Amino acid sequence: MPTVTVVGSIAFDAVETHAGKRDRLLGGSATHFSLAASFFADTRVVGPVGDDFGDEEFAVLHGRGVNTDDIERVAGGETFFWAGRYERDVNVRHTLQTDLNVFETFEPKLSEASRAADVLFLANIVPALQIGVREQCPDARFTALDSMNLWIDIARDDLVQAIGMVDCVLLNDGEIKQLTDEPNLVRAARAVLELGPKIVVAKQGEYGSALFTKDLFFGLPAYPTADVVDPTGAGDTFAGGFVGYLAAHGGDAPSDEAMRQAMAYGTALASYNVEAFGTERLQTLTGAEVTERVRELTALTRLEDAPVDLRG
Amino acid sequence: MPTVTVVGSIAFDAVETHAGKRDRLLGGSATHFSLAASFFADTRVVGPVGDDFGDEEFAVLHGRGVNTDDIERVAGGETFFWAGRYERDVNVRHTLQTDLNVFETFEPKLSEASRAADVLFLANIVPALQIGVREQCPDARFTALDSMNLWIDIARDDLVQAIGMVDCVLLNDGEIKQLTDEPNLVRAARAVLELGPKIVVAKQGEYGSALFTKDLFFGLPAYPTADVVDPTGAGDTFAGGFVGYLAAHGGDAPSDEAMRQAMAYGTALASYNVEAFGTERLQTLTGAEVTERVRELTALTRLEDAPVDLRG
Numbered sequence: 001m002p003t004v005t006v007v008g009s010i011a012f013d014a015v016e017t018h019a020g021k022r023d024r025l026l027g028g029s030a031t032h033f034s035l036a037a038s039f040f041a042d043t044r045v046v047g048p049v050g051d052d053f054g055d056e057e058f059a060v061l062h063g064r065g066v067n068t069d070d071i072e073r074v075a076g077g078e079t080f081f082w083a084g085r086y087e088r089d090v091n092v093r094h095t096l097q098t099d100l101n102v103f104e105t106f107e108p109k110l111s112e113a114s115r116a117a118d119v120l121f122l123a124n125i126v127p128a129l130q131i132g133v134r135e136q137c138p139d140a141r142f143t144a145l146d147s148m149n150l151w152i153d154i155a156r157d158d159l160v161q162a163i164g165m166v167d168c169v170l171l172n173d174g175e176i177k178q179l180t181d182e183p184n185l186v187r188a189a190r191a192v193l194e195l196g197p198k199i200v201v202a203k204q205g206e207y208g209s210a211l212f213t214k215d216l217f218f219g220l221p222a223y224p225t226a227d228v229v230d231p232t233g234a235g236d237t238f239a240g241g242f243v244g245y246l247a248a249h250g251g252d253a254p255s256d257e258a259m260r261q262a263m264a265y266g267t268a269l270a271s272y273n274v275e276a277f278g279t280e281r282l283q284t285l286t287g288a289e290v291t292e293r294v295r296e297l298t299a300l301t302r303l304e305d306a307p308v309d310l311r312g
Numbered sequence: 313m314p315t316v317t318v319v320g321s322i323a324f325d326a327v328e329t330h331a332g333k334r335d336r337l338l339g340g341s342a343t344h345f346s347l348a349a350s351f352f353a354d355t356r357v358v359g360p361v362g363d364d365f366g367d368e369e370f371a372v373l374h375g376r377g378v379n380t381d382d383i384e385r386v387a388g389g390e391t392f393f394w395a396g397r398y399e400r401d402v403n404v405r406h407t408l409q410t411d412l413n414v415f416e417t418f419e420p421k422l423s424e425a426s427r428a429a430d431v432l433f434l435a436n437i438v439p440a441l442q443i444g445v446r447e448q449c450p451d452a453r454f455t456a457l458d459s460m461n462l463w464i465d466i467a468r469d470d471l472v473q474a475i476g477m478v479d480c481v482l483l484n485d486g487e488i489k490q491l492t493d494e495p496n497l498v499r500a501a502r503a504v505l506e507l508g509p510k511i512v513v514a515k516q517g518e519y520g521s522a523l524f525t526k527d528l529f530f531g532l533p534a535y536p537t538a539d540v541v542d543p544t545g546a547g548d549t550f551a552g553g554f555v556g557y558l559a560a561h562g563g564d565a566p567s568d569e570a571m572r573q574a575m576a577y578g579t580a581l582a583s584y585n586v587e588a589f590g591t592e593r594l595q596t597l598t599g600a601e602v603t604e605r606v607r608e609l610t611a612l613t614r615l616e617d618a619p620v621d622l623r624g
Contacts, residue, residue, distance in 0.1 A: 039622045064624060089495030183401030185518065186538040206497065207519035210533060217612050219533025221522065226498040249620065260615050287622025298617045300529050303572050303610045308561065310351045310599025312376060 002041040002247040005114045005140075006033045006240075007133045008123025009103060010047040010071065014083035015277060017090060019229040025278030026057050028080060029123035029146065032233035035282040036240025036269045037121070038064040039290055040248040044114050046070040046133075048102040050077035060279055070114045077102035090228045091206060110136050119247040122166065123236060124148050127158035134165045141252050144168035144199075144243050146235070152179050164196035168246075170239050173202040173210070185210065186217075199259065201242065203235050211263055216256050220263045223271035223297055230277045237273040237282065241290075242266035261294075268293035314353040314559040317426045317452075318345045318552075319445045320435025321415060322359040322383065326395035327589060329402060331541040337590030338369050340392060341435035341458065344545035347594040348552025348581045349433070350376040351602060352560040356426045358382040358445075360414040362389035372591055382426045389414035402540045403518060422448045431559040434478065435548060436460050439470035446477045453564050456480035456511075456555050458547070464491050476508035480558075482551050485514040485522070497522065498529075511571065513554065515547050523575055528568050532575045535583035535609055542589045549585040549594065553602075554578035573606075580605035 008030030014023050030047045037043045044067040049057075053073065061068050083097035108129055120137045122130040122145035130145055137143070143166040151159045152175060159179070163169055169192055173185050180191035189200045189212035200212045208221040245262035246254050254262070268290050275281045320342030326335050342359045349355045356379040361369075365385065373380050395409035420441055432449045434442040434457035442457055449455070455478040463471045464487060471491070475481055481504055485497055492503035501512045501524035512524045520533040557574035558566050566574070580602050587593045 039624060087495075089489075091495070177401075183399075183403070184538060184540065186536045190538070204519060207516060208531065208533070210536075217536045219520065219536070219613060220615070221520070221531025221533065224498045224522075224529045224531070226496060226502070228496065245620075257616060257618070261618060261620075264615055285624075287624050290622055291619045295617060295619060298615045301531060301613060301615055303532070303576055303613055304569060305607060305610045306569070306573060307603045307607060308557075308573075310602055312351060312597075312599050 002119065003044070003117040004037045004041040004119045004121065004244060004247045005044045005046060005110065005117035005137070006030045006037065006121040006123055007046040007108050007110070008033065008125055009080050010045065010049050010053070011080040011082055012052070013232055013278060014081070014097075015230055015232055016085040017230050018086070018088045019227070020277070022277045026060055027082065027232060027278055029233075029236040031061070031279065032236035032273065033121060033123055033240035034061065034066045035064050035279055036237045036273075037244035037247070038066050039241070039269070039287055040244035041119070043067065043244070044070055044117060046108055046110055046114055048072045048074050048077070048106045050074055050079040050102050053079045060283055063283060070111050072109075074102040084232070086231065090231050093231075108133050118142065119243060121239065121243050122146070122162070123239075127151050127155050127162045130162040131158065131165065134162065142167050142246060142250060144170060144239070146170050146239055147175065149175055149178060160195055163192065166197055168199040168201065168243070169197045170201040170203060170242065172235065173204050176200065176202050186212070201263070203238060209238065209263055209267065211259055213259070216259065218260050218263060220267055220297070221301060223267055223293065224300070225271055225274060228274045231274050232278065234270045234274050238266040238270040240266075241269035264294045264297050265290065267297060314431065315356070315429040316349045316353040316431045316433065316556060316559045317356045317358060317422065317429035317449070318342045318349065318433040318435055319358040319420050319422070320345065320437055321392050322357065322361050322365070323392040323394055324364070325544055325590060326393070326409070327542055327544055328397040329542050330398070330400045331539075332589070334589045338372055339394065339545060339590055341548045343373070343591065344548035344585065345433060345435055345552035346373065346378045347376050347591055348549045349556035349559070350378050351553070351581070351599055352556035353431070355379065355556070356382055356429060358420055358422055358426055360384045360386055360389070360418045362386055362391040362414050365391045372595055375595060382423050384421070386414040396544070398543065402543050420445050430454065431555060433457070433551065433555050434474070435551070439463050439467045439474045442474040443470065443477065446474065454479050454558060454562060456482060456551070458482050458551055459487065461487055461490060472507055475504065478509055480511040480513065480555070481509045482513040482515060482554065484547065485516050488512065488514050498524070513575070515550060521550065521575055521579065523571055525571070528571065530572050530575060532579055532609070533613060535579055535605065536612070537583055537586060540586045543586050544590065546582045546586050550578040550582040552578075553581035576606045576609050577602065579609060
């Protein structure tokens, strides 16, 4: 069984959407990522929590077999807290509160077991820490990272260095354009490839996702979901499905076909994630449901090679 | 040979993009549509021009076999003029000038031949005129329309009536959401289907396009173009390819496969259109080039049905 280590945030989220309001949901990039990756690989989470993080939260992770030995419980501390409100158009999000709490002084120390994982995912944390974690795992056969606009604004050099140390970058398409100061996504993605990674994945929200390598372009629409209850964590869930699939089926150098499939599994998992608040849908999700949705996506995007004669 | 009639604007465009500046380009929705549709069908353009519209402009249309008998030349009038500037990010457009000129008093009068076309496309004009044209063509076996945010703002009732009279609606995805006051595209498209049409196509610019019927969803990314010289007319060119394909291969009730192919041909033609200013690229484009790009799109979006065993 392949192994994946993810380093990132573990959080409590307060979320308000058109579908309702929740005060305390299990959240965080590493949480969402690990639940998705757990469908493909033995997954270990590295991140800090406070005293307020209890059996109920651990049970969610353990329920999907996620290893929590490297979750660092900070005595007297509080877990990272994020509060946000989505407009009726869930593509518009307002952050209401961010309390870093124990995350503020987080210094990732990976156990021998976490360092030995086949695949390492650096979820969205300060790039200097991503660099440090990457250096703790020199033998990982596949590495990937996510980031955000904040770090492009205030820690660009570190982020560029971190990007140069991984095989794969997953970012929102707006972030790829911002990072490279290039408004055309094709050129922007090429510019990121020039920083070192072999794979760049642009997450495009309701529009889906696009993958770029030196030789491959692959675009996939989002699954058409009529009722998005809570989009929080969709990108991390996508990353967990994508990276998890490659951990299980990608080897050292994933084939084009493996990357296409990884995009589909990431898309399917993200589409489930948004159907309920927080991690609720992933907690009950089965492998058969994931496979079924990938099959549906495959059918929805099928285009036969059926050329016709044209005039002129 | 199937026949298509398009009613819409014929224009001179002044366009400025990162790639340069042109003062007087042949443009207009009916122009772009007809050049694309001409690859599939005998295409007739209905629209007004002024004295300033000359042999050179007619030659562009005739060069692709477009029938211009129903282009109405208004003595003493000037052709519709639009000036716009695109930012370095070509997704951001600023309209600098719009002179309706002869278009202001346009009352479409279709000849017997234009009324007899198999397929009718109502390009973006005031909805009341679209209704009038639709009524002049009761026997068209397939009808479609485009529109814009302006008409949703100031002529919504007429637009809703026009939509109820056609088989297919093509709009930008933002317009579909605006028209239905529904921020989720899946729900918005369903709401448009409830107005009468059997097919709704959401044009999504750099993200591609999505097609909705009661039973089918099909999403297709845009062709990955690294250098967009001039995006003007991309939507009309897409519509010309989509509707033209269905005119030739759709019959009365297009199959799912025909609609998928139509999306691909529209996408391919639009991707060529943006490679040069105005109609320049379409003027030299060959049918073989279009087919080749559709083949490429088919390969770029291919997703095999290759389920794997998942945990849990």
